[in-house]
Amino acid sequence: MQRVRATLKQGVCLVAVSKFHPVEALREAYGAGQRIFGESHVQELMAKEEVLPKDIEWHFIGHLQTNKVKYIVPYISLIHSVDSVKLLKEINKQAEKVDRVVDVLLQLHVAAEETKFGFTPGELLEMLAAGEWKTMQHVRVVGLMAMATNTDDEGQIAREFDTVNQVFATVKECFFADEPAFKERSMGMSGDYLIAQEHGSTMVRIGTTIFGERDYGKG
Ligand SMILES: *Cc1c(COP(=O)(O)O)cnc(C)c1O
Numbered sequence: 062m063q064r065v066r067a068t069l070k071q072g073v074c075l076v077a078v079s080k081f082h083p084v085e086a087l088r089e090a091y092g093a094g095q096r097i098f099g100e101s102h103v104q105e106l107m108a109k110e111e112v113l114p115k116d117i118e119w120h121f122i123g124h125l126q127t128n129k130v131k132y133i134v135p136y137i138s139l140i141h142s143v144d145s146v147k148l149l150k151e152i153n154k155q156a157e158k159v160d161r162v163v164d165v166l167l168q169l170h171v172a173a174e175e176t177k178f179g180f181t182p183g184e185l186l187e188m189l190a191a192g193e194w195k196t197m198q199h200v201r202v203v204g205l206m207a208m209a210t211n212t213d214d215e216g217q218i219a220r221e222f223d224t225v226n227q228v229f230a231t232v233k234e235c236f237f238a239d240e241p242a243f244k245e246r247s248m249g250m251s252g253d254y255l256i257a258q259e260h261g262s263t264m265v266r267i268g269t270t271i272f273g274e275r276d277y278g279k280g
Contacts (some may be wrong), residue, residue: 062077064096065267065271068255070258072263074097075095075097075122075260075265075267076097076098076099076246076264076266077097077271077272078098078099078101078188078266078267078268078271079098079100079103079104079109079268079272080099080100080101080102080120080275081275081277082272082275084112084113084151086272090271090272091113091117092254092257095240096118096138097117097118097138098117098118098119099119099268100119100121100123100125101121101193103126103129103132103174103205104240106119106207107132110136111201118139119133119138120137120138120139120140121133121207121230122141122247122266123141124142124144125143126150127147127205131222134152134156134163135159138164139164139166140152140163140164140166141165141166141206142179142181142206143165143167144167144168144178144180146188146191146193146194148198148211149165150197152199153197153198153199154201156199156200156228157199159174161198162201163199163201164197164203164242165201165203166202166203166204166205166206166245166247167179167180167185167205168205169204169206169207169225170207171209171224171225172207172208172209172210172221173210173212174210174211177208179206179207182224183221184235185228185232186228186231186232186235186253187280189232189235190235201238202242202243202244203240203245204227204229204243204246204263205225205228205232205243205245206246206247206248207225207246207247208230209221209248209251209253211252219251219256219257221274222248222256222257222261222262223259223260223261225246225248225260225262226264227248229246229261229277243256244263245263245264246263246264247263247264247265247266248261249264249265249266249267250264250265250266250267250268251268251270254267
C-alpha cells in the first residue's frame with residue numbers, strides 16, 4: 062500500500078481495486094489508511110459493503126448491468142464505467158428514488174481490443190451533443206474513464222492515454238466549461254499507471270500491485 066502510494070504523483074487519486082480479494086485484505090489496506098476501494102461485481106461489492114466500515118468510498122469500475130444499478134446506487138461514491146445512455150438513465154432513475162446525486166465517469170474506448178466497453182470518441186461527442194443527459198438531475202458527470210490496450214508497447218499505451226486527454230479537453234470545452242467538478246481522468250492500472258500519470262491521469266485503479274494476484278477460482 063505505502064509502496065504504491067510512494068510512486069504516485071501528487072494529486073493522483075488512488076483507487077485500491079479489491080475485486081476477488083477477501084474482506085481481510087481490504088481491512089488490512091483500510092488499516093493502512095486506504096479509504097477508496099474499487100469493485101467490479103455487484104454481488105461482491107454488496108457483500109463487502111455490508112461488513113466493512115461505513116467511511117469507505119466505494120467505486121464501481123466494472124461493466125454494470127442496468128438491472129443491478131438499484132443495488133449500489135444508495136451508497137456508491139463513483140461509477141467509472143458508464144458506457145450507454147440507457148445505463149445513465151437507470152442510474153438517474155434509481156438515484157432519484159433515494160434522493161441522491163450520483164457521480165459518474167463516461168467510459169471511453171481507446172484500446173485496440175474489441176472486448177473493452179465504452180463509447181468511441183465519436184459516439185461520446187454525439188451522445189453529449191444529443192443532450193438528453195442534461196435533463197438528468199440525479200447524476201453528475203465528473204470525467205472520463207479509459208483502459209489502454211494490454212500490450213508491452215509503452216508508446217502505444219501513452220498515445221492512447223493522450224487520446225483520452227484530447228477527448229477530455231474537447232468535452233470539457235464544449236459541454237462542461239462551467240463545471241469545475243468535470244475534471245477526472247480515471248486511467249492507469251498496475252501495468253500502466255506510471256505511464257498514465259505522466260499522461261494526464263487524475264485517478265489510478267490499482268489491484269494486483271497492492272493485493273497480489275487475484276484468485277478467480279474463489280470469486
Ligand atoms: C481489475 C481492474 C483494474 C485493476 O487491475 P490490476 O491490473 O490488478 O491493477 C483496473 N481497472 C479495471 C476496470 C479493472 O477491471
